[in-house]
Amino acid sequence: MKTIAIIGSCDTKYREICYMRELIEAQGVKALVIDVATGPDPSKGYDISREEVAESAGVSWQDMESKSKGEKISFMTEAVAGYVEKIYQERKVDGIVSAGGLQNTVMATAAMQRLPIGVPKVMATTVASGRKTFESIVADKDIVTIPSICDFTGLNLVTRQIIANACAACVGMVKNAGKPLEKGKKIVVGVTLMGVTNVGACAAVDELERLGIEAIGFHTTGVGGAIMEKMAEDGLINGILDLTTHEITQEYFKGGFSYGEDAKYRLVKGVQKKVPLVISVGGLDFIDFCVDEFPERMDERVYMMHNANTAHIKLLPDEAEITTQRFVDRVNKIDYPVKLLIPTDGMRHNTRKGEELYYHEVDEIILGKIKNITNPNVEIITIPGNLDTKEWGIQAAHHMIDELKERGVIGEEVSYK
Template structure:
């Protein structure tokens, strides 16, 4: 088993050497990738810093003489990502360990994000008790707070670094016996207000012999699903909950970025899409909502989450954006509309029930969609079981036509 340590040997050589020693004492091979730019390494690594710079199509001399710190970190992150990908492809990487402050956290996690989900990734960092989203992104990086700065070895840093190294030993040497079943996999997006739909759809899909992976549509959830589509892990998409686009358009806190709804279409895999939770934009606590939105309609979901109702104008624009994304798809694509409500609080009698706003969304979708996208309209709300059945039957038909549906004998009793 081989663990790669990504670190700056010009500033953290003592600490990296200690982590290496703990790993090797447990019988694990160690490959150190030096990403330090300014000084000489504390010891000779398996991959030197100049090789990392070259992997990013530049030189260490250029970074030292002409680049500022921010550019140097970005370049070394790109180079480290190339190095760890190559090591993984060659069978010389079972896990990645990083340790450092903000600089090496940025570099090492850039490298970690280049690896598939499931490859052990552990970052010991001074930044791990704050906002880790910029470092973790949509991957399975584990962040461990270093408590004290990683500057010299002492009774605290030795314990923390040793714990991290031993955790990595466990991850790379113990077989968890969780091999994936050989079943076609469907990615599904969910929010609290679309949970009944997703639970019904998931049960039907699994009864038919599919494996399902559900993603919480919180920005990183949507990006994670699309990343796994690009990696080939997901064979079909049931995109029930496209709410992340409302946050992207209006300025909420759960945006998945402007590329959301592109991966399945680019890869040509079957996708069935709906309008789940497009009635809302997400913010944190009520007092965190920007002043520009005062006077809008709000629903306090819980003390940490405040929802804001989208307007007819915003819904019309969302409809155009989503339709254009689906029009670009190269694989079988359907859009299914729940005409009686797009979320649990967009039905008659609930806070966000707004037929005018929903009509603006649906009309924009109808008028913008190309004929190549199948349009289905169901006289139910999104959480009605009949709606879930329509979603699943449509996706199952597409996947059977594509030859990616479960074999007949895979159907569960």
């Protein structure tokens, strides 16, 4: 029988958890309730006690009782994540569901994040509303997140329906689809893109697919590139066509639409695994910010509105010096052969002469620093034209094919000539 783990505090959320068990088991799926309560009141209705979770991490719960609430939450977050990872590897659970506020969300999603992409994970949470971001909830995993609408203070007309939907979603996935991603026989290439490089990147995807390669597009707006890097690290991707490295620029500003903490993994995890790599400079020349969060010196800046709320802002020359050096520093650490593609007429759309984000001095600074990369493992290749064009994207795909051949991933029989 399939089993779904329910993670929750079996003291304050006992009624909600009992209801979740009832709903899941009514659908012919076993429920395994894991208690993560940290308060002084006794828990009930669990299958796995908090004491057992703590002991699995090598600590007696009695030793935790004198700790502060924050210390208990921090400990239980790591402990339950490790416990769930262990029982998943032992094939004792097939999915996870949880419902709660911030404390429960932090602990439950930490456990969910330990499981592979494809394994059903559903979190109904008070955190998924307002100006909060989803980064802390989903990280680089496929956690289905449902706004709770109201707080979980018992069962009422709202919480009953939200919980029912969350449980039905998890049961449906466990019964009909949910399983970890598995690498098939086809060669898989990750391709990075965003709206401003979409034409070129999609042309590359189409060309790779025409040549028998399975291409996966990753949207580089704070997390997409990091997810691609993690999949490469996990052996799910055979090659990376990193056309859009914009997240590395945005990382320097510690904010904006495309900022994400996991940008630190860009050009890192895939490189550590020595995955065949073709790099380019898509979006290195701009940042994106909402109108109420504009950076300083806007009176000096060239920018255009991307939509009613967000502007695309060209870097200033001094910023281009700094952010490009960060890119160069990562490229200089690569210790195996890769290709670096440079366009001659813009790193995204709207950047050619006469267009809104044309700023020749900034482009020259960026490309000048990149052309001076001294790493002997990096082959610098210039492709005429703008990166965000069909012709440019097709040529980039051909260089990816060349790289895969040179690394022995595919044979010479694959030909784009």
